[in-house]
Amino acid sequence: MNYRHSYHAGNFADVLKHALLVRLVRALQRKERGFVFVDTHAGRGRYDLSLACEGDSRARSPEWPDGIGRLWGRGDAPHVVAEYLELVRAYDRGQGNLSPQPRFYPGSPRLARLCARPQDRLELWEKHPAECAALRDQFKGERRVSVHEADGYGATLACLPPPERRALVLIDPPFEDMGEWSDITASLGDGLARLPGGTYAVWYPLTDRARAEGFTCMLEAEALPSLAVEMTMDPQAPGMKGCGVVVVNPPWKFDDEARLVLSYLGSVLYRCGAAQGSVRWIVSK
Ligand SMILES: C[S@@+](CC[C@H](N)C(=O)[O-])C[C@H]1O[C@@H](n2cnc3c(N)ncnc32)[C@H](O)[C@@H]1O
Numbered sequence: 392m393n394y395r396h397s398y399h400a401g402n403f404a405d406v407l408k409h410a411l412l413v414r415l416v417r418a419l420q421r422k423e424r425g426f427v428f429v430d431t432h433a434g435r436g437r438y439d440l441s442l443a444c445e446g447d448s449r450a451r452s453p454e455w456p457d458g459i460g461r462l463w464g465r466g467d468a469p470h471v472v473a474e475y476l477e478l479v480r481a482y483d484r485g486q487g488n489l490s491p492q493p494r495f496y497p498g499s500p501r502l503a504r505l506c507a508r509p510q511d512r513l514e515l516w517e518k519h520p521a522e523c524a525a526l527r528d529q530f531k532g533e534r535r536v537s538v539h540e541a542d543g544y545g546a547t548l549a550c551l552p553p554p555e556r557r558a559l560v561l562i563d564p565p566f567e568d569m570g571e572w573s574d575i576t577a578s579l580g581d582g583l584a585r586l587p588g589g590t591y592a593v594w595y596p597l598t599d600r601a602r603a604e605g606f607t608c609m610l611e612a613e614a615l616p617s618l619a620v621e622m623t624m625d626p627q628a629p630g631m632k633g634c635g636v637v638v639v640n641p642p643w644k645f646d647d648e649a650r651l652v653l654s655y656l657g658s659v660l661y662r663c664g665a666a667q668g669s670v671r672w673i674v675s676k
Contacts, residue, residue, distance in 0.1 A: 394565035396522075397445075400438035401455030401496040403660050404634040406462065407622050408594050409502055410475040410652050411636050412561065415592060416506045417474070418642030419559055425510030426557035428503045429550050431543030431578065432564050433515040435525040436500040437486070440493055455496065461659050463493050471651045478505050499561055500526065504536065511535070514550045516543035544574045547582030551589065558582075558589040566601045576609060579639065583615070590640045597623060597633040607637070610673050615639050617673040620649045622656065625663045633666075637673070646670055 399405065419426050443453040459479060462468065468476050479497060482505065486495035497505065500515045507513065513536040517523040523540040530536040539546070543562075551558060560582055564571050579591055595603050603619075610617045621635035638645065653668035661667075 394567050396434045396498070396565075397438055398443060398451060399454050400443065400498070401440055401459040401493065403454075403458045403622070403624060403656075404594070404596070404631075405496070406458045406660070407620070407634060407652070407656060408563065408636055409479075409497075409499065410472050410656065411620060411638075411649060412499055412502060412592070413475040413478065413506060414471060414645065414648045414652065415559055415590060415638070415642065416503055418645055418648075419557065419590065420506070420508060420511070421642075422557070423510075424557060425508065425512065425555050426559060427512045427514055427550060427553040427555055428507070429514045429516075429546050429558055429560040430500050430503065431516050431546045431560065431562045433500045433517045433526055433538075433543070434498045434563075435517070435522045436498045436515075436529050437525070438496040438498060440496055455493065457660070457662070459493050459496060464491075465659065469651055469655050471648045472655050475502075478502060481505075499563065500536075501529070504530070504533075507535070509535075510555075512553070512555070513537070514546065515539065516541055516546045518542055544578040547578050547585065551582050551585040553586070556586070558586055560589060560591045561594075562591065563594040566596055566598075569600070571601065572603075572606050576606060583639070588640060590638065590642060593637045593639075595635050595637070596631045597621065597635060598631050603635065603637070607673050610637070610639065614674055616641070616676040618646055618649065619669075619671045619673055620653065621671075622653060622660075622666075622668045624661065624666050626665050627663075641676075646672070 488494040623633035
């Protein structure tokens, strides 16, 4: 467990994941009935971008300037991205940043909390003790938020089916080891067995090592309605070439929204001629 999200907070991958997350939450909120948001790998929930690379033994440059930094001063975002951007800007201001640069970036639990209605709940899982302590500290006293310092792959068994019978599950692992896909598949399987109609979003990097094909073949074999949203930043990059989010049981018209999100993010974030985005039904609804 060497991974620290602080180094990556607000990068292009966070921007894609979080813009889509806000659309997913809003889609579930089209119905009045509440739902539970389960974040299996929640992180600390709040990131100080001015400390992005502090404490790292490797010399790194911060990643947020090529992510949220590129969107920050713009006023041309379509509605599918504008709400995410406004939430991040308002959060940054609310945390006391007075500079023109972004400083405080909300992680997935905070973004979900900012969108939550009184009838919605959050179940947040984070295994790293220090990250979890920071997360717990942020949400202390909040009745509708539960924080668990535990292996997030157990979250679907523990939290589903919820009393609300509706759930959005985000599975956002660090992909530190090769076993990640089998854990994701098992956890998703547990979730679907308990709540077949839940919406499950899985983030993954596009690297040669962490190939998603086995996972998407499984979704096809099981005939699970699922959509892959991918952003390739540089197909020749030696490490992470881009990233994707697979959504199982995507809400109605989420594919259209994802196309609009990708089209705008592509126009702002791509720096390489071969960069491209795609929205692909793995199994159509
Ligand atoms: C990519 S980050 C999460 C970012 C967060 N979801 C967000 O979007 O703001 C992955 C997190 O998973 C945590 N982690 C690693 N292995 C875990 C496990 N088995 N269960 C729960 N959390 C884990 C790491 O400490 C890290 O904070």
